[in-house]
Amino acid sequence: MRIATFNINGVVKRLGNLLDWLAEAKPDVVCLQELKAADPDFPAAALAAAGYGAVWRGQRTWNGVAILARDAEPILTREALPGDGDDRQPRYIEAAVNGVLVASLYAPNGNPQPGPKFDYKLAWMARLHAHAEELIAAGVPVVLAGDYNVTPEPRDVYPTRSYDDNALNQPEPRAAYARLLAQGWTDALRSLNPEEEQLYTFWDYRRNRWERNGGMRLDHLLLSPAAAERLEEAGVDREVRGRENASDHAPVWVRFAEA
């Protein structure tokens, strides 16, 4: 079983890119972020024709998350992150697929920092921490996949000073990410590549950062213990980032042993 996460940066604009990658990679489950589409505009019919059932929560212009399942319908278990009933930004969706509980999340970017957007980022991470605590206590296989908008460590940023003030690389969000791991989650990609420096998943459109490999590692799959014990392989489909009309993120995926 393979589960992937992909910040698509506009699911309508990049539907062709998505369908091409689905046909090649054939992931069993896909967590999408930054749909940037209202719910009625989500391309459910095209994805169904490609063999994928879907649940999604969208919004015009910004945010939006979805979970796709190959030859299956994801069973929706949650459509928002608990802890703030006034938060209307679609950044979290959760579903059961083939015995695994899967969440697709899009953490706030938080720039510029300091400021209200950074405060919202930290508050959102605290809400994620509280919910993740409940999920891990359930003892079932859980995958928290998405764009965390955090580089876990300095080595997850290419060697540069130009990102020093970026919200993604500050001590507070890194500490929030570390607190998640301390609950018992496994950072799948890092756990299988403990020494690798260049595990980037995002390259900004500006300043030729793709061509220069000026990337960051922002997209993570966190595994509960019951999921981690089945982990066999993890990777980044880097070449997808170099294609025509590409998202600024590449897909990241894990492969599990069959239960």
Add this chain to the structure above:
DNA sequence: ATGTCGAGCAAAGCTCGA
């Protein structure tokens, strides 16, 4: 400070977010 990209608004370029 800059860069790129896309969408929205509104009718073409600006503004905003990332």
